[in-house]
Amino acid sequence: MDNFEFLSPTKIIFGKGTENQVGQEIKKCGAKKVLFHYGGGSIKRSGLYDKIVASLKETGIDFIELGGVQPNPRVSLVREGIKLCRDNGIDFILAVGGGSVIDSSKAIGVGVPYSGDVWDFYAGKAEPKETLSVGVVLTIPAAGSEASKSSVLTNEDGWYKRGLNVEIIRPKFAIMNPELTFTLPPYQTVCGASDIMAHIMERYFTHTPHVDLTDRLCEGTLKTVIRNVPIVLEQPDNYDARAEIMWASTIAHNDLLSTGRVGDWASHGIEHELSGIYDVPHGAGLAVVFPAWMKYVYKEGVDKFVQFAVRVWNVDMDFEDPERTALAGIDRLKAFYKSVGLPTSLKELNIPDDRLEEMADKCTAGDTQTTGNFKKLGKQDVLNILKMML
Amino acid sequence: MDNFEFLSPTKIIFGKGTENQVGQEIKKCGAKKVLFHYGGGSIKRSGLYDKIVASLKETGIDFIELGGVQPNPRVSLVREGIKLCRDNGIDFILAVGGGSVIDSSKAIGVGVPYSGDVWDFYAGKAEPKETLSVGVVLTIPAAGSEASKSSVLTNEDGWYKRGLNVEIIRPKFAIMNPELTFTLPPYQTVCGASDIMAHIMERYFTHTPHVDLTDRLCEGTLKTVIRNVPIVLEQPDNYDARAEIMWASTIAHNDLLSTGRVGDWASHGIEHELSGIYDVPHGAGLAVVFPAWMKYVYKEGVDKFVQFAVRVWNVDMDFEDPERTALAGIDRLKAFYKSVGLPTSLKELNIPDDRLEEMADKCTAGDTQTTGNFKKLGKQDVLNILKMML
Numbered sequence: 001m002d003n004f005e006f007l008s009p010t011k012i013i014f015g016k017g018t019e020n021q022v023g024q025e026i027k028k029c030g031a032k033k034v035l036f037h038y039g040g041g042s043i044k045r046s047g048l049y050d051k052i053v054a055s056l057k058e059t060g061i062d063f064i065e066l067g068g069v070q071p072n073p074r075v076s077l078v079r080e081g082i083k084l085c086r087d088n089g090i091d092f093i094l095a096v097g098g099g100s101v102i103d104s105s106k107a108i109g110v111g112v113p114y115s116g117d118v119w120d121f122y123a124g125k126a127e128p129k130e131t132l133s134v135g136v137v138l139t140i141p142a143a144g145s146e147a148s149k150s151s152v153l154t155n156e157d158g159w160y161k162r163g164l165n166v167e168i169i170r171p172k173f174a175i176m177n178p179e180l181t182f183t184l185p186p187y188q189t190v191c192g193a194s195d196i197m198a199h200i201m202e203r204y205f206t207h208t209p210h211v212d213l214t215d216r217l218c219e220g221t222l223k224t225v226i227r228n229v230p231i232v233l234e235q236p237d238n239y240d241a242r243a244e245i246m247w248a249s250t251i252a253h254n255d256l257l258s259t260g261r262v263g264d265w266a267s268h269g270i271e272h273e274l275s276g277i278y279d280v281p282h283g284a285g286l287a288v289v290f291p292a293w294m295k296y297v298y299k300e301g302v303d304k305f306v307q308f309a310v311r312v313w314n315v316d317m318d319f320e321d322p323e324r325t326a327l328a329g330i331d332r333l334k335a336f337y338k339s340v341g342l343p344t345s346l347k348e349l350n351i352p353d354d355r356l357e358e359m360a361d362k363c364t365a366g367d368t369q370t371t372g373n374f375k376k377l378g379k380q381d382v383l384n385i386l387k388m389m390l
Numbered sequence: 391m392d393n394f395e396f397l398s399p400t401k402i403i404f405g406k407g408t409e410n411q412v413g414q415e416i417k418k419c420g421a422k423k424v425l426f427h428y429g430g431g432s433i434k435r436s437g438l439y440d441k442i443v444a445s446l447k448e449t450g451i452d453f454i455e456l457g458g459v460q461p462n463p464r465v466s467l468v469r470e471g472i473k474l475c476r477d478n479g480i481d482f483i484l485a486v487g488g489g490s491v492i493d494s495s496k497a498i499g500v501g502v503p504y505s506g507d508v509w510d511f512y513a514g515k516a517e518p519k520e521t522l523s524v525g526v527v528l529t530i531p532a533a534g535s536e537a538s539k540s541s542v543l544t545n546e547d548g549w550y551k552r553g554l555n556v557e558i559i560r561p562k563f564a565i566m567n568p569e570l571t572f573t574l575p576p577y578q579t580v581c582g583a584s585d586i587m588a589h590i591m592e593r594y595f596t597h598t599p600h601v602d603l604t605d606r607l608c609e610g611t612l613k614t615v616i617r618n619v620p621i622v623l624e625q626p627d628n629y630d631a632r633a634e635i636m637w638a639s640t641i642a643h644n645d646l647l648s649t650g651r652v653g654d655w656a657s658h659g660i661e662h663e664l665s666g667i668y669d670v671p672h673g674a675g676l677a678v679v680f681p682a683w684m685k686y687v688y689k690e691g692v693d694k695f696v697q698f699a700v701r702v703w704n705v706d707m708d709f710e711d712p713e714r715t716a717l718a719g720i721d722r723l724k725a726f727y728k729s730v731g732l733p734t735s736l737k738e739l740n741i742p743d744d745r746l747e748e749m750a751d752k753c754t755a756g757d758t759q760t761t762g763n764f765k766k767l768g769k770q771d772v773l774n775i776l777k778m779m780l
Contacts (some may be wrong), residue, residue, distance in 0.1 A: 007400075216611065219610065240391050356607075
């Protein structure tokens with residue numbers, strides 16, 4: 001086990017009706033004026049918008065609004081939000097939505113006190129030292145951004161999708177009511193589940209030896225998602241099953257599961273090239289990338305893949321041929337994706353084969369960097385994996 | 391799954407050599423003058439005392455010392471510590487040791503700003519509203535007090551052992567170096583493991599339906615302890631195995647595992663009567679109480695005990711007679727305790743049978759209260775369980 005620091009300071013407020021506490025929670029944070037940031041019209045259709053406004057007004061919190069966050073959130077809207085905050089003396093950002101809205105809010109948060117352009121942080125040219133506080137009302141369990149130190153943004157100028165990872169952007173609180181996810185369409189539900197599973201698997205596949213506890217926590221969280229996704233597809237308003245997935249989304253990505261171990265993250269890197277160019281849902285892209293990545297890298301550490309197969313997928317251990325067991329686990333993952341309606345090929349994502357080289361090039365900064373840790377992948381490796389996804 | 395709030399704000403600094411960061415961490419907390427609180431002479435013998443002093447001096451932190459914390463820490467020393475803090479303008483308490491030192495530090499912390507007697511908080515007569523900050527250098531993985539909201543204290547006047555549970559007493563930071571546990575004697579090691587397992591099992595046995603994720607996290611943490619205890623008994627300086635147990639101690643009791651579910655805690659209540667009167671190690675007492683409690687209550691929810699047997703102990707499921715499976719799980723727990731050198735009867739703890747009634751009486755406040763939730767136990771129930779422990 002490696003040395004580590006772990007701090008997860010986001011206050012989780014979980015359960016039925018909790019969205020009505022949002023005004024009180026913001027008040028506890030000492031906010032003076034709030035930017036209420038959200039996506040499309042779904043929170044207006046569902047009535048959540050009205051509840052939030054009522055709670056803010058009831059507690060006397062002054063706010064302005066900025067809607068319109070798109071999936072794979074854009075830096076252009078973030079720049080607009082930064083200007084709005086500066087012009088209006090905003091000191092707190094309330095994100096109501098899923099990962100895109102939260103990531104956009106985090107970006108605005110670090111952008112407001114920064115004299116340069118916010119993309120600097122995502123391009124790795126600068127590191128944010130301060131931020132406005134961010135609070136969350138979560139509507140989509142997927143990105144885990146509600147308690148994470150991550151934010152992912154897309155720059156339309158070149159369609160670069162890049163991540164920022166710093167401790168200061170963890171939200172102050174996350175209000176999580178599973179009832180708010182009852183109306184998520186099946187495809188969005190399973191894309192979220194795929195994202196959750198990916199966050200766990202990126203941490204799980206490591207060469208760090210003797211990481212029993214975090215292995216077990218990873219496996220347990222995966223098994224929880226695997227059990228509950230089919231339930232919510234059959235019963236979209238099953239509160240408990242929605243709750244399991246929602247709480248798993250946070251645990252998967254608040255870094256508890258990576259304590260003391262090195263994660264991989266190549267699959268995320270490759271997927272960012274897909275969704276950066278083709279604007280496919282992140283979770284759908286990950287379902288296509290992961291089995292291909294696994295088949296490409298498993299020989300670097302067959303034991304870990306055997307453990308994955310046996311413990312997560314209940315594959316009967318083949319003691320005479322452990323490699324068969326490892327491959328059976330990968331097949332089970334792929335079969336699970338298919339069974340819940342996720343794509344497992346570029347074709348199903350309607351992504352043609354004519355820009356694979358470009359994606360492999362961008363993913364490795366023109367073959368000057370590698371991606372991933374379980375196996376360090378150069379441009380040719382990424383291209384080979386992309387071809388396996390056709 | 392029940393509604394819940396979860397906040398675990400203790401910063402964990404985990405790994406080799408981390409104790410040398412203690413001065414810096416206290417400085418970050420803005421402390422002016424520190425009470426360095428510890429137990430017997432073990433930290434002097436091990437050289438840890440010198441390292442701590444060096445780190446404090448190096449960072450220019452002014453401090454005074456109070457050693458002498460005993461296992462099952464006493465309110466008398468806490469009162470002494472409170473006076474010392476007031477007389478010397480102390481604003482931060484550094485606990486260097488295990489659960490007893492940390493619990494004593496937490497008690498001093500809430501006692502200093504309180505005008506009444508600190509025992510009020512443990513007797514349930516008052517609730518603390520403020521506290522001095524507490525930081526921890528952990529030397530014994532067991533109580534989980536390094537990141538918990540709990541403190542347990544013994545009042546020599548009547549030998550009452552009582553707990554305080556409030557959010558404000560969670561430590562600011564916990565420095566955890568598994569190397570510091572290499573010199574723990576085997577009996578102290580397994581008593582610690584028993585305490586960790588008990589914290590998980592108190593949370594695990596619940597009637598709250600559909601708690602998949604936390605069930606899985608509980609099971610995974612238990613399996614980690616069960617795997618690694620025999621390893622450290624054979625190889626006391628196995629860093630990784632010590633690390634697994636140490637990190638498990640925190641996860642077991644920082645309340646992550648109880649999110650969304652009702653815990654039981656009867657076994658802790660009964661054990662507090664044992665160790666309050668007879669001053670036995672808490673973990674040893676718990677190893678005696680738990681199997682008896684389980685056999686007494688399992689019929690209230692056989693399914694949960696079957697799950698425990700199958701998932702934690704790999705008991706082969708008896709589909710024709712699930713109750714057999716449940717009982718086999720309890721037997722496996724007891725056999726594990728025996729195999730690592732823990733007692734499983736009052737006799738082995740040298741506790742006679744002449745004060746069982748008194749303990750049952752104290753545990754239920756003279757039969758005016760029940761203890762536990764899986765089955766609410768009155769005085770006669772507690773007495774029955776105590777008799778099963780003979």
